[in-house]
Amino acid sequence: MRQKFLMSSKNRATRLATLLVVFGLVTGCASTPNGDPGDPYEGANRKIYNFNDSIDRKVIQPIARGYVSLTPKPVRNSLTNFFDNVGYVNVIVNDLLQGKMTQFLSDTGRFVVNSTIGIGGLFDPAKAIGLRAHDEDLGQTFGVWGAGEGAYLNIPLAGPSSFRDAPGFVARTLLNPLTYLNPVVTIPVNVVNAVNVRANLLEATNIRDQAALDPYTFVREAYRQQREFKIHDGNPPGDGFDDYLEGEGDSAILKIY
């Protein structure tokens, strides 16, 4: 009985996630001779980045662009609202884990209002009554608890992540009610979600394509900063500007906010 319990797929995923976190926290940032100390797997990460980028350009982007041209914005907004709402239990749980009690209460209220008055999350009446959306996940929780980023990771098909943030994928799936429906329903629904998410990111990737000289580094840096920003809820601690004027090493993340 116990053996069966340990080997069930959900528990395997949880064990893997725990291993990743512990490994990441213990190893912190390993360093390579010339590389960024936060990216010791840069070689493998670059390959995965190129693989993801190739699939993105050939398959996913065209689908996302087609979807945008065929689907009116209000419909896309409603779909975004629906998927954000259905994934909001993850936010609520992480509010609690981070000790953000006021936010926990507000987010619970938001979820209830949008699920009911917002007709299953298609609309966002909660925003109008002051219960605005927050963004919390397990990776941010670990960050709030003091965990460093751990090594940067590029995950096949999923994109940029880190040792600290990767377990959040598992948590997010486990806390999403859609996961527990029949696969006949969840698979097409997840495809729609993936296309909608990609469509919402087209603006960001256009900027990347336009501005980046080295897209891999650009995405890594942008990802890291976004995470810092989110962990500190928009107010990351920074260093004095003048610290950087005398040519700090390239590998130091610039902390000027």
Added chain:
Amino acid sequence: MRQKNRNMTKKNLYLASVALFIHCQIVVAAENLGAGKGVVEKFHATLLQVMIQSDNLGFSGRVDALVPVLAETFDFPTIARIVMGQHWKTIDAHQRSEFIAIFGDLSAATYASNFAGFSGETFETVGVEEKRGTILVKTLIERVDDEPVTLDYLLRRNDGMWRIVNVIANGVSDLSLKRADYTAIIKNEGFDSLVSKLSDKIISYNIGE
């Protein structure tokens, strides 16, 4: 009695000068915040004009309108130095001025490309604070059919003038992005390759219009 009066006078003088000093500091701090806010709002006013007259100006017209205000409101020499990281020390004076010039041109081309056309956007300043000798001006671009973009500007005083040294859009610092991006190129391919790639980017902005 006289001694007591003299001590009272000294104490009053002391208190008065402390009060005056604090008052001056507050006035100076307020002036700084006002100056920083003014620089950003001047930049935004030009951006808005460029967006509204976008079609009349065309790409090169927008670039021409933006170059002088960018030179005045942005501190390109300091930005260039930070963006190059430890490699700044390894290039000579000629290469430095070449890099600063091309960086300025690229900034003008980027803004001219990204701020083309007008659909009812408004720029709003939502806060100003002084932080460790720099000023942070927090603004928002309100868009009609979309989420607002948060745009924070970090300013530093150089030669008595407050100038922008960093733009943080939706939590992502432009200075950090460029520094990581450019130093990766210099490390893997060298300074000349970086300059050539920046020139290519400027050309692609021109062609894209």
